[in-house]
Structures are given as structure tokens and as C-alpha cells.
Amino acid sequence: MSSSPVGLHRVLAPAGVLPQAAERLDARPELWPDEVRITVERLNLDAASYRQLADTHGGDGAAIRRAVLDIVATRGKMQNPVTGSGGMLVGVVDEVGPGSPLGVRPGDRVATLVSLTLTPLRITDELKDWDGKSEQVPARGHAILFARSIVAKLPDDLKPELSLAVMDVCGAPALTARVVRSYVDKGTKPVVSVIGGAGKSGSLSLAAARAAGAARTIGVVPVESERERLTAAGLADAVALADARDPVALAEAVQAAGGPADITVVCVDVPGCEHGAVLSTAAGGTVIFFSMATSFSAAALGAEGLAADVTMLVGNGYVPGHAEYAMELLRAEPGVRGLFEGRLAED
Template sequence: MSSDPVGLHRVITPSGVLPQAAEKLDARPEIWPDEVRIAVERLNLDAASYRQLAEAYGGDGTAIRRAVLDIVEARGKMQNPVTGSGGMLVGVVDEVGPESPLGVAPGDRVATLVSLTLTPLRITDGLENWDGRGKQVPAHGHAILFARSIVAKLPDDLEPELSLAVMDVCGAPALTARVVRQYVDKGIKPVVSVIGGAGKSGSLSLAAARHAGAARTIGIVPVRHESERLAAAALADTVALADARDPVALAAAVEQAGGPADITVVCVDVPGCEHGAVLSTATGGTVIFFSMATSFSAAALGAEGLAADVTMLVGNGYVPGHAEYAIELLRTEAGVRELFESRLAED
């Protein structure tokens, strides 16, 4: 069997689907000519997936670790069967096929910029160095990248854990900046509201909106200590407290903070925020969903039920140059870096 640039040759079941939709992948270490094998150092589970596992097992780290191992063993990849999401990883390039177009060499320390849901993965250490109580997972094993995969070399001036945390969400600020610039190019300086503004993707999105020319940025957080943290970071013009699952309260908070928003960016890892995002967005505005907890049927039907004329975008995690852009925001925005480092310390 010949290899395929998107990894069809690694799909075991069911046949005919892409690796992300597969129930099981072939994670054997031998590579095809256009593949790359990575020696895994650390996984970064996406927020929605880790939250679901933590809630399902009552925060029992041993049970969470066992669940992750069972998923990887059964599926040949890390894809939470409940959320459908996975995360990403960092590691060292182990072997490069002679036909690989990815531009990496053995010994390069890299971050994969494609989801673990489509990356063949095998864990060999039983995750013995992970207590199950954080999204970043020290691990040994290997992963396989295809010809159409995306990978970035880790910068020398940042700790690998920090680089991984940034690259895990680097699609959010890049797309936010692109949408803001589209408004600015039309002569509109938009009001941008970021739901979950004190989080990783949220803080980067606030910084990106400001850099791209937003007239006003609003950071939405659910609790007081998050409000204080975001205010100290000085990334939003206004910080507002609201439960994003309460549409009326969220819309009122955004209105009081200077809204409604022309652009709303959803960066929270809990379900049920779709209607609030739509309701707090101005007629003709744009909602960008950057959460794996989003129900897109709820978003579409909710907008219809509200007679809301808004454009809804699904952040797919890839915009050309997104990793470099996010890393540059981390380097140049002290507030972003402070938030990221504090989150890592908590994890």
C-alpha cells in the first residue's frame, strides 16, 4: 500500500474516512517515505477534553491517566470519545522520510500544529510521570506526521511548556486579527468581545484584536478573581463579569461595557455559550467559535430563533503564519505572558 499525504494509509477502521474521523489508526513506528516520526516529550490535552475527563472521574488523577492511556491504546491516537477533541504535542524529530515536505530534520524540537485526533500516537511509559491533574502530560512514545501535517520548530528563547501552551491555541489570535482587519479595511473600527478573555486563547485574541485595530476590546470572565487577573494584564479596555451560559446576563454585560460587539470571540471550554454569544453580537456582526465545547447546531438554531443576522465562523486552528504570530504576541505583550505563566504554574 502506498502512502497518502493526508494519512489515509494509516486508517484502520472504518475504511474510506480521513484520520480525524477514524475509529482507529495504525500507529506503528515504521514510516512511509513522506512521513516524519516524532519522539514524544509532552502532550497538551485540549481544555474541553481535559475538563470532560476530570468531571467524569471526579478529579481522580489516577483514573484520568488510565482513561487517556486506554483511549490511545484503543484508537491509536488521542481523541476523547465524548468531546471528539484531543490536543497537540511537543517532541524531538526522530526520523524523516526522504520524501517529506515538512522541512524538519532529526534532532529538531518541534510542536505539532495538527490535532492529536488525527495523529498516530503510541505511549510507551504508561504516563508514569503525569499525575493526571493538569492538561500538560509528560510522556514517552512516538507520533507520526503526514505530508500534509503542520509542524513548527520550538523557539530557543522559550521554555517548551510555554511554547506548547501558546501553539496549542495559536489559531485563535490569527483568525481574530484577520477578521478585525477585514472590518478595518472597510472603514469600520469594530468593538470586539472575547468570552473567556483571561484564558490562553482569550488573552491572545484580545491582544490580537487590539493590534489589528479594534476600536474597543471587552474581556468577559465568569468570576471575580479572573476579572482581577485580566484587569491586571491590561489586555482589554473593559473587563466584564458574566456567566456566558446565561444569554440575557451576557448580553447585558456586553451592552454595559460598550457593546453590542461587532465581533464576538468564544474561547471558553464549557458548553451552552452559543446563544449568549449570538445575543450579545450586533446585527450584521461576526461570531467566532474557538471552543471544542461548542454545539454548532445550537449556534445555528439559536441564531435562527433569535432572528439574528450574524455571520458565524468556526475557528479551525489554522491560519498561515499562526504559530509565529502567537509567539510574537507572547514576546511583545507582557500581560499575555503573565497570564500564560500563571496558568502554567497552576497546572
């Protein structure tokens, strides 16, 4: 069998599916000609996945660590069987197959911009340096990239942990900016509401919306401490306090902050926010779902049940130039950088 640019040759079961949908991948270190092997330094677990693991194990770090090790050992990749999501990683290029088109060389420190849910992965250190208490996971092992994988070299002016945190969510601000510009190009400066505005993807999306020409930005957060953080960061024209799982309360909070929103960006890592996102969006508006906790059937049926004329987009994590754009926002917006560095310090 020849290698496949999308990794079909690494699928062990079931036959005929792409690596992301596979139950098990072949994570052997030996390379096919168009592959790249990465020596892993750190994983960044998807926020929805980590929250689910933490909730299931009552915050017990040792139990969370064992769960992650079991997933990787069983599946040959990091894909939470409950949320279906994974994360990404940073590491150093170890070997490059002669047919690889990725443009990296041995010794390059890189971040993978494709999900761990489709990346063959083997852990060799039992995650001994991770206490299980944060999304960022010091790790040793190797990962395999395919010909159609996406990878970015880490910038020299930022700490790897900071770069990893930004690149993990870089699709959100890029797509937010694209959608805002589409409104502006048609002569409308939209009101943009970001649910989960104090988080990683949320803060970048607020900055992107403002830079792209939004008339007003609204950040929605669930607790007072996050409202204080986001207000201090200065990324939103208004900060609303609401539980996004309460549709009426969310819609009222957004309305009071200057809504309804023409564009709603959902960046929270908990389920049950679909109806509130739809209800707080103006007729003819757009809802962008970036959370892996989203139930897309709930979103579609909720919009139908509310007779809501909204366009719903799924943020797939990739927009051309997304990593570079997110890094530019981080460097240009002290508020974004402050929020990221604050969260890393807490971890």
C-alpha cells in the same frame, strides 16, 4: 498500497474516512517514505477534552490518566470520544522519510500544529510522570506526521512548556486579527468581545484584536479572580463578569461594558455558550467559535430563533503564519505572557 499525504494509509477503521474521523489508526513506528516520526516529550490536551475527563472522573488524577491511556491504546491516537477533540504535542524529530516535505531534521525539537485527533500516537511510559491534574502531560512514546501535517520548530528563547501552551491555541489570535482587519479595511473599527478572555486563546485573541485595530476590547470572564487577573494584564478596555451560559446576563454584561460587540470570539471550554454569544453580538456582526465544546447546531438554530443577522465562523486552528504570529504577541505583550506563565505555574 502507497502512502497518502493526508494519512489515509494509517486508517484501520472504518475504511474510506480521513484520520480525524477514524475510529482507529495504525500507530506503528515504521515510516512510509513521506512520513516523520517524533519522539514524544509532552502532550497538551485540548481544554474541552480535559475538562470533560476531569468532570467525569471527579478530578481523580489516576482515573483521568487511565482514561487517556485507554483512549490512546484503543484508538491509536488521542481523541476524546465525548468531545471529539484532542490537543497537540511537543517532541524531538527521530526519523524523517526521504519523501517528507516538512522541512525538519532528526534532532529538531518541534510542536505539532495539527490535532492529536488525527495523529498516530503510541505511549510507552504509562504516563508515569503525570498526575492527571493538568492539561500538559509529560509522556514518552512516538507520534507520526504525514506529508500534509503542520509542524513548527520550538523557539530557543522560550521554555518548551510555554511554547506548547501558545502553539496549542495559535489559530485563535490569527483568525481574530484577520476578521478585525477585514472590518478596519472597510472603514469600521469594531468592538470586540472575547468570551473566556483570561484563558490562553482568549488572552491572545484580545491582544490580537487590539493590535489589528479594534476600537474597543471587552473581556468576559465567569469569576472575580479571573476578572482581577485580566484587569491586571491590561489586555481589555473593559472586563465583564458573566456566566456565558446565561444568554441574557451575558448580553447585559457586554452591553454595560460598551457593547454590543461587532465581533464576538468564543474561547470557553464549556458547552451552552452559543446563544449568549449570538445575543451579545450586534446585528450584522460576526461570531467566531474557537471552543471545541461548541454545539454548532445550537448556534445555528439559536441564531435563527433569535432572528439574529450574524455571520458565524468556525475557528479551524489553522491560518498561515499563525504560530509565528502568536509567538510575536506573547513576546510583545507582557500581560499575555504573565497570564500564560501564571497558569503554567499553577499546573
